[in-house]
Amino acid sequence: MSLSLSARVDEALASAFHLLALPPELAHAEPSSRPELGDFQCHAALAAARVVRRPPRAIADEIAAALRGDARFAAVEVAGPGFVNLRLADGFLAGVAATTLVDPALGVRNEGEGQLVVLDFGGPNVAKPLHVGHLRSLVLGESLRRIHGALGWRTHGDAHLGDWGLQMGMLSSAIRRTSPSLPYFTGAGPYPSEPPVTLDELERLYPEAAAASREDPARMAEARADTAALQAGDPGLLALWHTLRQLSVDAQVQDFALLDVHFDALDGESDVRDAIAPLVENLRARGVARDSDGALVIDVALPGDATEMPPLLLAKSDGAALYATTDLATLQARAQMPGLAKVIYVVDQRQALHFQQVFRAARRAGIADGVDLVHAGFGTVNGKDGKPFKTRQGGVARLRDLLDEAVERAGERVESSERVAVDERAGLAAMIGIAAVKFADLSGDRLSGYVFDAERLVAFEGKTGPYLQYAVVRMRSILEKAGAQPAEQQVGIPHATQPVERELVLACLAFGDKVSEAAHLLQPGVLAAWAYDIAQRFSKFYDRCPILREEDDAVRAHRLGICQLTLAVLQRALILLGITVPTRM
Ligand code: ARG
Numbered sequence: 001m002s003l004s005l006s007a008r009v010d011e012a013l014a015s016a017f018h019l020l021a022l023p024p025e026l027a028h029a030e031p032s033s034r035p036e037l038g039d040f041q042c043h044a045a046l047a048a049a050r051v052v053r054r055p056p057r058a059i060a061d062e063i064a065a066a067l068r069g070d071a072r073f074a075a076v077e078v079a080g081p082g083f084v085n086l087r088l089a090d091g092f093l094a095g096v097a098a099t100t101l102v103d104p105a106l107g108v109r110n111e112g113e114g115q116l117v118v119l120d121f122g123g124p125n126v127a128k129p130l131h132v133g134h135l136r137s138l139v140l141g142e143s144l145r146r147i148h149g150a151l152g153w154r155t156h157g158d159a160h161l162g163d164w165g166l167q168m169g170m171l172s173s174a175i176r177r178t179s180p181s182l183p184y185f186t187g188a189g190p191y192p193s194e195p196p197v198t199l200d201e202l203e204r205l206y207p208e209a210a211a212a213s214r215e216d217p218a219r220m221a222e223a224r225a226d227t228a229a230l231q232a233g234d235p236g237l238l239a240l241w242h243t244l245r246q247l248s249v250d251a252q253v254q255d256f257a258l259l260d261v262h263f264d265a266l267d268g269e270s271d272v273r274d275a276i277a278p279l280v281e282n283l284r285a286r287g288v289a290r291d292s293d294g295a296l297v298i299d300v301a302l303p304g305d306a307t308e309m310p311p312l313l314l315a316k317s318d319g320a321a322l323y324a325t326t327d328l329a330t331l332q333a334r335a336q337m338p339g340l341a342k343v344i345y346v347v348d349q350r351q352a353l354h355f356q357q358v359f360r361a362a363r364r365a366g367i368a369d370g371v372d373l374v375h376a377g378f379g380t381v382n383g384k385d386g387k388p389f390k391t392r393q394g395g396v397a398r399l400r401d402l403l404d405e406a407v408e409r410a411g412e413r414v415e416s417s418e419r420v421a422v423d424e425r426a427g428l429a430a431m432i433g434i435a436a437v438k439f440a441d442l443s444g445d446r447l448s449g450y451v452f453d454a455e456r457l458v459a460f461e462g463k464t465g466p467y468l469q470y471a472v473v474r475m476r477s478i479l480e481k482a483g484a485q486p487a488e489q490q491v492g493i494p495h496a497t498q499p500v501e502r503e504l505v506l507a508c509l510a511f512g513d514k515v516s517e518a519a520h521l522l523q524p525g526v527l528a529a530w531a532y533d534i535a536q537r538f539s540k541f542y543d544r545c546p547i548l549r550e551e552d553d554a555v556r557a558h559r560l561g562i563c564q565l566t567l568a569v570l571q572r573a574l575i576l577l578g579i580t581v582p583t584r585m
Pocket residue numbers: 120122123124125160161162327345347
């Protein structure tokens with residue numbers, strides 16, 4: 001593993017700080033936002049001034065003097081109240097670029113050091129088709145899983161299926177109404193392993209049953225009774241539950257595959273069902289939970305809370321499993337996994353209060369002590385009216401419908417492409433359409449919602465997935481053409497001299513830092529924005545600097561090297577975002 005460019009600059013600063021007896025933890029520079037002033041800027045003199053009680057400008061002058069003799073820098077300038085602007089020597093930049101290119105990690109740090117992070121994402125509910133709300137959790141969660149993996153974490157992706165709640169009782173009671181003689185209800189086994197309904201029927205049945213239960217108290221009472229019986233272990237209801245769960249999960253797994261989303265476990269709420277009663281009893285006995293009007297609650301408010309923090313509802317008088325209780329029991333189970341350091345819940349921001357309650361209750365209960373618990377919330381996918389995305393009929397949009405629409409739009413673009421053989425067009429449209437949806441979902445701040453506009457997000461121009469796919473395809477094609485040239489015209493080291501070349505290479509070498517930043521902020525959008533910036537810088541470089549047409553062999557070799565570096569980091573970034581690149585487009 002090689003050090004990233006910024007780490008190497010900091011290393012150079014560290015030796016200067018050591019010489020000058022300045023606090024070593026301040027030896028740090030940032031990529032400059034004004035390339036005309038320098039490649040990096042160090043603000044440390046300002047902070048150091050407070051520690052060593054000398055004027056910042058004088059300290060900056062000393063730092064600059066110490067660095068001027070350093071061959072890694074071509075120019076060192078002091079500006080303003082004590083900023084040190086650093087211009088890297090071309091040779092140093094090329095050397096770092098060359099070592100980064102041969103580093104399998106491409107300069108990404110091993111921060112995780114093999115610690116385990118659980119990513120709880122997807123969260124589909126059994127019997128309900130995946131809807132647009134699940135899209136974000138799947139796409140963001142998958143990217144965060146890949147990003148942590150790249151940073152040396154051991155990752156465990158868990159879908160945490162909603163498979164143990166009231167919806168199961170709604171379904172079984174609805175099925176009993178139409179087919180009371182099914183063995184599940186008559187008591188005697190053996191029970192058929194085939195589900196009594198098809199997937200289509202199931203997906204229609206659930207909303208009907210839910211609506212009926214909402215409208216009719218008698219239906220709701222039946223649903224609750226069935227849920228309680230299921231949770232108490234009724235063998236017939238368990239057998240029915242099992243077949244319905246399987247039917248639904250099998251369909252969901254196909255959607256995961258379509259989105260190229262991978263789970264290490266498809267565990268669900270039901271997996272901790274046996275742990276719930278003992279957990280509740282333990283928390284009651286230890287006084288962590290208290291009685292409140294027949295229910296059991298855990299107080300989670302803390303002095304200094306800015307907003308009201310209601311107690312967590314642990315158990316109701318009827319004893320049915322509750323969402324928060326299942327989450328606590330699941331966390332307790334996860335805490336047994338060796339090396340667990342962090343759990344990231346990628347769930348709708350509207351559940352923020354729930355997770356605050358669960359995390360605080362876990363702390364009070366001593367569950368998963370020392371494990372970092374974080375909620376990576378996200379905003380809604382909206383229609384063009386700015387409201388949560390609905391189907392044309394006004395219903396909840398299914399994930400499939402949304403993907404189909406994007407793939408269809410992408411198909412219209414591919415239709416006219418002469419570069420692509422007719423029989424490859426459908427596959428290509430799928431790859432472009434899905435990348436377009438995923439990229440739109442990932443770019444931007446995860447907490448803000450975004451407007452789903454299929455037409456715009458499949459565009460080949462602008463900040464879109466297809467634009468980035470195309471950038472990679474183009475770089476590959478340049479390198480492929482170069483590969484067919486004589487030996488003296490092959491790829492050389494990425495040695496940048498022109499401003500557009502240097503700006504591109506500097507941005508490429510920030511890859512490792514961006515991956516870290518995306519993980520620390522739990523924002524794949526950081527990486528998405530960086531990838532778009534790289535593609536734009538590459539276009540500018542390609543416009544101004546001839547590559548294959550360049551006559552000078554050495555210059556061409558260096559430019560091909562820059563192309564190779566750009567391709568390597570951009571390609572890796574797209575993998576971390578979960579975006580697949582076609583061979584042609
Ligand atoms: N099934 C839940 C829902 O649809 C999401 C689950 C999120 N994960 C969790 N551990 N609570 O709202």
